[in-house]
Amino acid sequence: MGENGATLLQLVTAASRYYMIQRSSAGQVLNTVERCGAYLTPRFFGLRDEAVCALCLDAKCKPLACRILGWGSVNAAGVPIRKIVEFALSVNATSVVLAHNHPSGIALPSQADIAATERLSTALDAVGIVLADHIIVSDEDFVSMAASGVYRPPQSPALPR
Known part of the structure; x- marks a missing residue:
């Protein structure tokens, strides 16, 4: 495959990711693990390296912002905690x-x-600010660390469950 073909494939993947994100973002209340997972999963579509994303919610579990804050290699990614805290604030x-x-x-x-x-x-x-959950995505599957009992979020009346 030539350089033009490779570029086209990258554009198709990026366009597909954008479409999936827009389809999942229609003013939802993200008050369940399933809704959070469905909202976040498309953001990782087609990525070959690990990425870390923060989804910021208001008191009614409506999305305020969602952004990939860090990139890694095929099997590791890290983001300074300060960067996530500053973004949420x-x-x-x-x-x-x-x-x-x-x-x-x-x-x-x-x-x-x-x-x-x-x-x-x-x-x-x-x-x-409450860390409501940490969701891990692989392909079109996801695991909630809170739902699986690996992470116990602080109690709050408006947390995704």
Whole structure:
């Protein structure tokens, strides 16, 4: 395949990702794990490297902003906690759902994922923001660390369940 063909394939993948995001973003209330997962999964479509995404929610679980904040390699990605906290504060979020992908594996949390989730939860809590969940995406599947019992979010009346 030539350079033009490769470029076309990249554009098709990016356009498909954009379409899927727009289709899943229609002013939803993201108050369940299923809704959060459905909202976040398209953001990782076609990505070959790990990416970390923060979904910021208001008190009614409506999305304020959602952004990929960091990139990694095929099997690791990291984002400074400060960057996530600053992003959440900049949009006046009351809660955050963190998400990242496992492009070459299964959507199960590693020990590093669990440790990073706990550190982020502590940092967000210090500024009055709740880390509601950490969702791991692989292909079109996702796992909620909160729903699977790996992460226990602080209690709040308006958290995705």
